[in-house]
Amino acid sequence: GDSVTQMEGPVTLSEEAFLTINCTYTATGYPSLFWYVQYPGEGLQLLLKATKADDKGSNKGFEATYRKETTSFHLEKGSVQVSDSAVYFCALSDQEGSQGNLIFGKGTKLSVKP
Amino acid sequence: EAQVTQNPRYLITVTGKKLTVTCSQNMNHEYMSWYRQDPGLGLRQIYYSMNVEVTDKGDVPEGYKVSRKEKRNFPLILESPSPNQTSLYFCASSLSGTYSNQPQHFGDGTRLSIL
Numbered sequence: 001g002d003s004v005t006q007m008e009g010p011v012t013l014s015e016e017a018f019l020t021i022n023c024t025y026t027a028t029g030y031p032s033l034f035w036y037v038q039y040p041g042e043g044l045q046l047l048l049k050a051t052k053a054d055d056k057g058s059n060k061g062f063e064a065t066y067r068k069e070t071t072s073f074h075l076e077k078g079s080v081q082v083s084d085s086a087v088y089f090c091a092l093s094d095q096e097g098s099q100g101n102l103i104f105g106k107g108t109k110l111s112v113k114p
Numbered sequence: 115e116a117q118v119t120q121n122p123r124y125l126i127t128v129t130g131k132k133l134t135v136t137c138s139q140n141m142n143h144e145y146m147s148w149y150r151q152d153p154g155l156g157l158r159q160i161y162y163s164m165n166v167e168v169t170d171k172g173d174v175p176e177g178y179k180v181s182r183k184e185k186r187n188f189p190l191i192l193e194s195p196s197p198n199q200t201s202l203y204f205c206a207s208s209l210s211g212t213y214s215n216q217p218q219h220f221g222d223g224t225r226l227s228i229l
Contacts, residue, residue, distance in 0.1 A: 044206075046217040049217060089156065
């Protein structure tokens with residue numbers, strides 16, 4: 001079945017460091033790909049998405065490119081801030097799958113130190 | 115304000131005592147879903163609903179029930195809760211379950227502790 005694998009955390013960075021969180025997927029169809037962010041004590045919020053190969057999603061300085069050849073959707077940010085501390089989830093929704101249900105990775109906790 | 119509202123936010127209860135977690139959305143979304151979040155396991159889907167009166171099992175439905183009598187509400191029912199259902203629960207909704215590029219909007223979560 002479809003699945004998402006993302007790098008295990010926790011990831012600890014200093015402010016202004018470069019961030020990469022790896023995400024790879026397995027899907028039978030042509031999925032849409034998402035990154036969600038969960039701030040402490042809150043629900044998940046959509047961070048960015050890409051719906052087809054070579055699309056780049058971007059928001060709040062974060063970006064990720066849908067790479068069909070490597071089945072990847074790595075999250076990057078050039079300069080992280082303390083306020084970026086959160087848990088990040090990669091997810092897919094298979095267009096040919098079960099009615100748009102999301103399949104999540106296990107999440108990567110990011111801590112940014114001042 | 116567009117939102118998904120869950121109640122209660124926190125609940126401590128005992129094994130076997132029926133409980134209901136309510137979920138309501140004000141965005142006229144067709145699709146609603148329940149997840150549980152456990153350390154090391156990420157989010158796992160419990161049940162989902164494509165529209166009113168249409169519900170289906172997700173990956174971990176055992177011990178849970180749902181209903182969708184109205185478009186805005188999607189309660190999660192634990193008829194006889196057990197300690198292994200201690201978890202953080204999230205309700206989510208999206209405009210349509212048919213189109214996979216629709217993002218889901220999440221509630222703030224309900225932390226259940228079953229003693």
